[in-house]
Amino acid sequence: MALASGETGRGATLRAYWSQVHPVFMTPPLAAGLFGAILADSVAVSLAALHLVAIFAAVYTAHLKDGYVDFHVRGEDDAHPLTERGCRLGLALSTAAFALCTLLLWLLVDWVAAALTAPTWVIAYHHAPQLDTNPITATTGYPLGIALSLLGGFYVQAGTIAPVALGFALVFLVLLSGIKVIDDAQDYDYDRSIDKRTVAVALGPRRAHAVAYGLMVTALLVVVGFAAARVFPPTTVLAALAFAVVAALARRAGPEIATMLLVRGSYVFLAVLVFAVWFEPLAALS
Structure with a gap:
């Protein structure tokens, strides 16, 4: 039985x-x-x-499961490149890869490293059709996975959880939740027609817009507060300023353009944070 839809052969499957x-x-x-x-x-x-x-295996699982549910289960999408059997095989392989990596983290680091990593697959696999139907879990699932990825990446190296890692995980959870609300607002009409309760559907586009930017402002204020408390390097304030400029531009745009700007703004935000943490150019002046 074919794994790829409409085509046969190894190349088409890959x-x-x-x-x-x-x-x-x-x-x-x-x-x-x-x-x-x-x-x-x-x-x-x-x-x-x-x-x-x-983490890659977990995120791949999420995209594969989401496409499988949307096309083969819900019938929402017009097409999907994989057959139902192809989706199931892909999910089995990505899950096996994730399980192997998690087991190795347990053996090479400890059980805490595995415990911080394992929930990312749980979130990924259950995003559709369980978590994406509730306003809170639909919004926070992806950001929570990113926060856990950050914490896991830190713990694997340090063997502990430090305040700086917890602080950055919190910032990403809140900031990206705000971006996710804007992203979901793109599909407001369709989600409302199928009773999919995103924040935009639950609160209405105007209130969802306010919630989204409230979350983003809160995250940026947390960065400034932690920098003032010397939990974060002082130069992390530059990341908050850079993202604030992007958010100000996105606030006047529609959901599609705003999402594009905010996602790319989050890349800039992360890049400046890496610079601040790696180099700490103002450390000598503090």
Whole structure:
């Protein structure tokens, strides 16, 4: 039985599975895991790579399961590159890869490293059709996975959870939850027609917009507060300022353009944070 829809052959099958790699939404969890590793005093490359493979497998599972549910279960999408059998096989393989990586983290680090990593797959696998129907879990699932990726990346290197790692995980959870509310608002009409309760559907677009930017402002204020308390390096304030500029531009745009700006703004935010943590150029002046 064919694994790819409408085509046969090894090349068609590989292309179908590769189509489930979505760089825009896969990059942040991987980058967060790497950022967590950078926050530690030293980086063991092999352990960092093992953790990142686990996170990739979890996110791949999420995209594959989401497409499977939307097309083969709910019938919402017009097409899908994989057959039902192809989706099930892909889920089995990605889950097996994740389980192997998590087991190795347990053996090479300890059970806490595995415990911080395992929930990312749980969130990924159950995003559809369980978590994406509730306003809270639909909004926080992806950001929570990124926060756990950051914490796991740090713990794998440091063997402990420090306040700086917890602080950054909190910031990403709140900031990205705000972005997710804007992202979900793009599908307001459709989600409302199928009774899918995102924040926009539950509160209405105007209130959802206010909630989203309230969350983002809160996250930026947390960055400034932690920088003032010297939990974060002082230069992390620059990341908050950079994202604030992007958010100000996005606030005047529609949901589609706003999402594009905010997602890319989050990349800038992370890049400046990496610079601040890695180099701490103002440390000598403090």
